[in-house]
Amino acid sequence: MSSDDLKRFKLFPANLTARADALVRGNPVTTRPDSGVENCFPGLEFDQRNLDKAFFPGLLFEFHHDAGVILRDFDPKGLAGKFFTGKDLAAGVFLLFIRGNFASRDANTSPRLLRFAPPAGLESWRFVRDLEPGPVAVVLCGTATYQSLVASLVDGQLEVAVIERWLEKRKNRRESAGELQFVLLFGERNSFLTEEGVIDPQSVGAGDLTRSLCSPWQYDFADCGCFYWASNKPDLVSSDAQQAQVLNFQRRDRSEANDRATRAEDWLLKHGGQWDGEPHILRHAEMMLRWQDLPFVVAGRETDRFTPSAATLPPRTLSREQVIERLKELAQVEHALAVEYLYAHYSLGIPRPEDGPQPDSRVRAAGMDVFHIAVDEMRHLRAVNEILIALDEEAVLGRATVIGRDYDRTGRAFKHDFVLAPLSAEHLKWFIEVERASQNDHSQNTIDGMYTLILRSIAVSAAFTTDEKQRLSQLIKVIIDEGMEHFRRFSRAQKALEGLAEAQYLKVRGAPTRLAENHPDRILQDTVDASYVVVLRTLDYVFKVADRQRGAMMQAATRAMYNMDDAARSLALRGHGALFDLSGYRAVSAAASGAAGARRAAAAELGSPLNEHFARLEGSADPRHRELAGRMRGGLEQMTRELEALASR
Secondary structure, three states, rough: OOOHOOOOOOOOOOOHHHHHHOOOOOOOOHHHHHHHHOOOOOOOOOOOHHHHOOOOOOOOEEEOOOOEEEEEEOOOOOOHHOOOOHHHHOOOEEEEEEEEEEOOOOOOOOEEEEOOOOOOHHHHHHHHHEOOOEEEEEEEEEHHHHHHHHHHOOOOOOOOHHHHHHHOOOOOOOOOOOOEEEEEEEEEEOOOEEOOOOOOOOOOOOOOOOOOOOOOOHHHHHHHOOOOOOOOOOOOOOOOOOOOEEEEEEEOOOOOHHHHOHHHHHHHHHHHHHOOOOOOOOOHHHHHHHHOOHHHHOOOOOOOOOOOOOOOOOOOOOHHHHHHHHHHHHHHHHHHHHHHHHHHHHHHOOOOOHHHHOOOHHHHHHHHHHHHHHHHHHHHHOOOOOHHHHHOOOOOOOOOEEEEOOOOOOOOOOOOOOOOOOOHHHHEEEEHHHHHHHOOOOOOOOHHHHHHHHHHHHHHHOOOHHHHHHHHHHHHHHHHHHOOOOHHHHEEEEEEEOOOHHHOOOOOOOOOOOOOOOOOOOHHHHHHHHHHHHOOOOHHHHHHHHOOOOHHHHHHHHHHHHHHHHHHHHHHHOOOOOOOOOOOOOOOOOOHHHOOHHOOOOOOOOOHHHHHHHHHHHOOHHHHHHHHHHHHHHHHHHOOOOOOOOHOO
């Protein structure tokens, strides 16, 4: 499998924090790239615009100008810096053209030439936002040149012919007064990351990612009037004196008389500026100095008191022994969910790009959402076992047969039997309901509810050391944080498949059945099962080694998952489902946790279940089988070499 193939899979994050053997204390879960809120205007955790301003190496643009896209700054030491001076910036430099690869609605990229001319503003940024990594060319010009060209627009378009006529009259790069005319630059679209996968300070300055966000401790908190805020800054509230939700949270006069006199039409019509105008609302300095004096808002109402109901009282906590017991069960649940989601993904029969025509873009989008959720569950399986190992317990790689036990004895648990089923509309609906319940219900009968109970139990229990509380809490918070996203992704997949008949997008339409020995595709089904066993053996090995190399070893272990993916995808394209048979799994010998020699020997044996199947594939008359064997053997050998090398350290 080539490096380009690996880019299609999001099995491990690229930044240093997320790749660490253990979560770095003090870094919140938002430092993980998978945890970023997918809203980039202006965003809730960082502002994507501040990255795209530096799309061309060494240049910094400004999109918030109606006249056009302006060059705001340049790196004098960069390759592009020699073409500009401080006087040029003071006089004004505009971006005229970009040529590069731009993403399209069908997820393909294609070279395009974009012309920028008024009206500009954020529409220009929206195009730059779709600029993909790769070669890019830009044309810039001075203010006088830009104004002259804009005055010559043909039907509102900046045509090449207009520039050619303009150039015929001017032979030199600069006018006699020294004003910049045209500059043509070639480069690579800025990736904003270093080779280690962290934000490059040469491209993005300290504080640039968040300086334009709306946060309570930032300047523009008082100016945000877009009505998209979450509860940390409400817009419309009610109070004890005014039951209707018509009061401005930033109002300066909070007297009972003023609240009672405020009407709904005041904010609808802005009441002559008295609802949100000067001097009726708290402004920047007051908001920054008095934000701690602002009242709490519960259910849309300002209040200084909160009385928990019986439903909101925290449930009982678990003992250390109970926490360990629940974690062992959750490890098996995460395993089961990962396999269920993988089977649903493979039922779509999405081939590798080089293996043939791709399905409808909507099917592809839905499939990737389901695949990413399955990957999350595999990460959760690892995280739960990391917690168990930290508590001096052995890793658990079993697979649950029932998902959703009735711990509360309320009869509301799912009690869902583990099943391999295609991504039919009905089964996708069940996935959504499971994640919806987990997202909104703190009952320990749901997965997230159980993690929340475990998190609370660890935090308040004297049975856990301070170090355990800090380390384990961070791991559990990551699981909860990622799990909350699954409901949205499954809902998005459902939306993508709306209007499509299942016969249009399902390659595998039922539960898997074991093919006959003489069936031509039986070898693929057996290979998937053997690959699945190798994945589990590799995970078991990495957990048993239990040294400082676990993070690097886990990254090497993903090659076993790529092999399984390759084989399962090939099988699904032929209309058959993978069995994910556990019967061939045998735990790795405890000797793997011993000396370096024993670790190397155990690593060399991890892929042994696949050897006979490689031989069968290589001896097949089908060239696709032989090609698959070559790819898988290469991936397995590379994983083995990496694990053996790490075991020697």
